[in-house]
Amino acid sequence: MSFPWPWQYNFPPFFTLQPNVNTQHKQLAAWCSVVLAYFRYHKLHQLDVLEAQESQLFNNKRIQRKLSTEAIQVVLEDLRKKGNLEWIDKNKTRCLIMWRRPEEWGKLVYQWVSKNGMTNSVFTLYELSNGDDTEGEEFHGLEEWLLIRALQALQSEHKAEIISLNDSKGVKFF
């Protein structure tokens, strides 16, 4: 089964940045959810802005419309404001797309930890993302950088502390 495109994807005006403020607002909201859904579906995390225009996400060959580079930038900026995107470089050519924000991931991890009464215990990062105990949890298989970001978010809420174990990292929950 291929990615379930929303109706907007086959609506030509979706690919022109709308001048009307209200309309543009709705349009951008739709773009944000398509981008996030697409990245989630294909398990992608990084986006190269220069290549983006050629990806089917922003280029609908069937109706022969593609989103302009400027409009893509606007969409990405909107995603950044929502906390779902982070630029990797200063020139804004590559970015990380997090279809679930780090804080949300952190919440999920913490819920699992407290549900199983394992606060005050130490985990390795590998255990959390690839261990047998977490199998079936949504954060199972989460990439390490994102897991770290999630834990950092928890750390700022004083719910966890990241510790260095030899050459790998671990975490203690409170």
Added chain:
Amino acid sequence: EEKRKETDKNISEAFEDLSKLMQKAKEMVDLSRLIATKIKDKQGEISEDETIRFKSYLLSMGIANPVTRETHGSGTHYHMQLAKQLAEMLQAPLEEQGGMMALTEVYCLTNRARGMELLSPEDLVNACKMFEALKLPMRLRIFDSGVMVVQLQSHSEDEMIASALESVTEKGCLSSEEYAKLVGISVLLAKERLLLAEKFGHLCRDDSVECLRFFPNLFLTKTESIQ
């Protein structure tokens, strides 16, 4: 040889007169500026009628002096009379054209009908600006794009937007050319109508290499959300 000398002399005489005339006009301009500043200084002490008379003097010399002229009375007698005449003359053609005409069309129409004593574009604009103050049944309207039109007062914006939306919905999508052909108005006005409907959120645009097309605004009307 003799004849040529004669024409030469005539021509140089004419030019000499012209420059003398310019000199006189310049004196008038200077004088009028002086009066204008005086009026400004003593605002209120001079009667409305006097400023109006002063304005018609300025007009006959062809001097635009908007700052002081706009501050003392909004136009002139001449433009008022012209506005009344225009209102009478434009009523029928406006109704025929669906209640709205671009100012350039109006200009052609009036000057072609006049033949003599033609209007300057400026006079036309100024006269049209008086429609509202004189409570005549038409208005000068300036679109966001800067295009100026004369429209009947009975011609409502809502109706215009509704009709644009209806046509677009019926056809799925329309460019301004197609819409113009469909309703029988000029492309310029067709585009303004579509833009107006867009501004109010009833239409949205698809700007592609082919052309600019307008669609019903499904972004706002279609509520089904993405999973």
